[in-house]
Amino acid sequence: MLRAIYPSACMGCGELTAADFALCGGCWRDTPFLGGALCGLCARPLPGEAEPGLVCDDCHAQPPPWGAGRAVLRYRDGARRLVLALKHGDRTDLARPMGGWMARAAADLVRPGMLVVPVPLHRGRLWRRRYNQSALLAARLARELRIDRCPDALWRRRPTPSLSGDAGARHAALAGAIAPHPRRGARMRGRPVLLVDDVLTSGATLAACARAARAAGAEEICVIALARAAPDA
Structure with missing residues (x-):
């Protein structure tokens, strides 16, 4: 009866689908999932064939303050629309399937x-x-992977402007803005930490978070983003 009243619909366009939290054929083709050769630090698409230990030129020149990075989608087309629907469109229901993608x-x-x-x-x-x-994505990811989470281990001490412009401007805007939480930041001490974000662009936000986690005593830091904003390889 519930299925008759609330039929399964595409996450992207609302067209009827065979299962919940699915994409119809058109939205699937329009949603670019990452695959092939990727940088193991920032998930940037690279030319050539996939192999372990690939690192892009930017990460060779200036390694990020974390040890490994992953992402699920290219931030364009249908993927961009889905990310923005979660971020600004009150589509909190999307965190469930997206968090599952990130967990894998x-x-x-x-x-x-x-x-x-x-x-x-x-x-x-x-x-x-x-x-x-x-935080919604992190909650689903942690549930799928059956690992611990702390939604407020880090806190943003002051507001920052929308992060547009070059990487230098992004890093400057975030200098000192993110710190371990005064009470709950201690939960990172002596533990590996997996940082979660929706979009990885220059890496400035995740870098600020990684430095704050390191200051709190985190041992090993990795990052996972739902989408990677990067030019085509």
């Missing part, structure tokens, strides 16, 4: 005692948006 992408990063930590929102932005999309 991050499965090889899991270590004993690992703590899942989302990128924090400033309290003002959280009040306006009513939810932190990265």
Whole structure:
């Protein structure tokens, strides 16, 4: 009876589908999932064939402050529309399937005692948006992987502007903005940490989070993003 009243619909366009939390054929073709050769640090698509240990030129020149990075989607076309629907469109239902995608992408990063930590929102932005999309994704990812999480191990001490412009401007805008939470940041001490964000662009936000986690005593830091904003390989 419930299926008759609430039939399964495409996550992207609302067209009827055979299962819940699925994409119709058209939206699936329009949603670019990452695959093939990827940088093992920032998930940037690379030319050539997939193999372990690939690192892009940017990460060779300036390694990020984490040990491994994964992402699920290219931030364009249908993938961009889905990410924005979660982030700004109150489509919190999308966190369930997206968190599952991220859990599969991050499965090889899991270590004993690992703590899942989302990128924090400033309290003002959280009040306006009513939810932190990265925290929703982290909750589902942690549930799928059966590992511990702390949604507020990090906190954003001051608001930052929308992060546009070059990588240098992004890093400058975030300098000192993210820190371990005064009380719950200690949960990262001596543990591997998996940082979760919705979109990885320059890596400035995740880098600020990684430095804060390191300051709190995290042993090993990895990152996972739902989408990677990067030019085609």
